[in-house]
Amino acid sequence: MLKKSKKNYSKINVWDYLENYHKNKKIILDIVDKVFKSGNLILSKEVQSFENNFSKFTGNSFGIGVNSGTDALQIALMSIGIKRGDEIITVSNTAVPTVSAIISCNAIPIFVDINENDFLINADLIEEKVNKKTKAIIPVNLYGQSANYEKIIKISKKYNLKIIEDCAQSTGALYKGSPSGSFGNLSAFSFYPTKNLGGFGDGGMIVTKNVKLYEKCKKLRKYGMSKLYYSEIHGINSRLDEIQAAILNYKLSKLKSCIIRRRYIAEIYRQNIKNKDLILPSENVDNYHAYYVYVVRHPKREKIMKYLQNNKIFCNISYPFPIHSMKAYKNLNRKKNNLKTTNKVSKEIFSLPMYPELSMEKLDKIINTINKF
Numbered sequence: 001m002l003k004k005s006k007k008n009y010s011k012i013n014v015w016d017y018l019e020n021y022h023k024n025k026k027i028i029l030d031i032v033d034k035v036f037k038s039g040n041l042i043l044s045k046e047v048q049s050f051e052n053n054f055s056k057f058t059g060n061s062f063g064i065g066v067n068s069g070t071d072a073l074q075i076a077l078m079s080i081g082i083k084r085g086d087e088i089i090t091v092s093n094t095a096v097p098t099v100s101a102i103i104s105c106n107a108i109p110i111f112v113d114i115n116e117n118d119f120l121i122n123a124d125l126i127e128e129k130v131n132k133k134t135k136a137i138i139p140v141n142l143y144g145q146s147a148n149y150e151k152i153i154k155i156s157k158k159y160n161l162k163i164i165e166d167c168a169q170s171t172g173a174l175y176k177g178s179p180s181g182s183f184g185n186l187s188a189f190s191f192y193p194t195k196n197l198g199g200f201g202d203g204g205m206i207v208t209k210n211v212k213l214y215e216k217c218k219k220l221r222k223y224g225m226s227k228l229y230y231s232e233i234h235g236i237n238s239r240l241d242e243i244q245a246a247i248l249n250y251k252l253s254k255l256k257s258c259i260i261r262r263r264y265i266a267e268i269y270r271q272n273i274k275n276k277d278l279i280l281p282s283e284n285v286d287n288y289h290a291y292y293v294y295v296v297r298h299p300k301r302e303k304i305m306k307y308l309q310n311n312k313i314f315c316n317i318s319y320p321f322p323i324h325s326m327k328a329y330k331n332l333n334r335k336k337n338n339l340k341t342t343n344k345v346s347k348e349i350f351s352l353p354m355y356p357e358l359s360m361e362k363l364d365k366i367i368n369t370i371n372k373f
């Protein structure tokens with residue numbers, strides 16, 4: 001049992017990169033200094049080294065560093081030739097970029113409902129959405145847990161569909177013992193500062209085992225060029241900075257222990273939260289959950305979040321609005337969508353503070369406060 005908290009804490013954020021920065025300040029600033037002095041700032045040695053290390057880490061052969069997770073998704077879609085009118089199966093319970101990347105390719109997102117227990121794509125509902133226009137599936141490994149790839153891969157083979165894993169939230173997770181990002185034809189990662197592997201700015205990467213897709217993604221991130229000032233295909237500008245790559249390379253070496261710490265915090269929550277109305281996250285048997293966020297569910301979400309906030313504990317909701325409910329994407333809200341579970345859970349889910357540097361004292365305070373609600 002945790003003891004009653006006596007200390008008076010300042011606010012507890014849902015995530016906090018500053019604690020990590022203060023811990024590693026000297027190392028980070030030395031890395032930045034080294035890059036500045038190198039004379040190379042974009043797509044050079046540090047990026048290549050990080051592409052090698054990260055692609056290996058995810059069980060792939062090639063990595064293409066880009067400007068963000070959003071760009072990683074868009075370039076992955078472009079590389080498999082997605083064009084106007086193609087349909088891409090995904091979920092509405094996700095971050096906007098999963099869907100905006102599809103729309104940037106003039107393709108149509110087709111939403112499948114989610115499972116009630118893990119909030120991930122319900123693989124049993126995918127097949128009924130497949131038709132002649134369907135070209136790919138983007139399973140989103142949301143909150144740090146992989147989707148059901150055993151079923152998804154079977155469907156993709158049956159209908160000759162490509163899989164692009166959205167791994168923005170699942171860096172460091174495993175599915176049946178293999179790394180998240182090792183199941184798709186291509187997989188897209190984000191290094192946004194809050195992520196399990198977060199930089200000090202934007203960043204992303206596409207990983208793949210396929211050399212042709214690798215070559216194509218490399219061109220696509222740089223105006224469609226492989227030789228200077230000559231575009232072979234239409235591409236975009238999406239490059240990873242040397243500073244980000246160098247810092248991420250260092251942070252990658254610490255990632256496994258950071259995930260262990262996240263899992264430890266999740267276990268402390270699981271063992272000590274005693275609020276019968278608060279549903280804690282479930283970890284599927286095939287999964288090693290990387291706990292990017294710790295998503296709980298409560299029928300009186302607004303009330304409990306307000307109460308926690310009054311006690312200086314700040315939570316977050318990922319996500320309060322399913323994509324199909326937003327003004328920008330209203331046209332995707334087709335009646336046949338039937339997203340009952342997505343709609344229902346979006347009104348009840350919220351995330352408790354979760355980051356590796358979260359101290360036992362802060363955890364203690366969060367748990368004791370929740371237990372008094």
Ligand SMILES: Cc1ncc(COP(=O)(O)O)c(C=O)c1O
Binds near residue numbers: 069095097140168
């Ligand atoms: C599920 C998901 N997909 C894609 C992205 C896009 O990543 P980025 O913010 O690096 O563009 C994010 C980031 O928020 C995400 O959570």
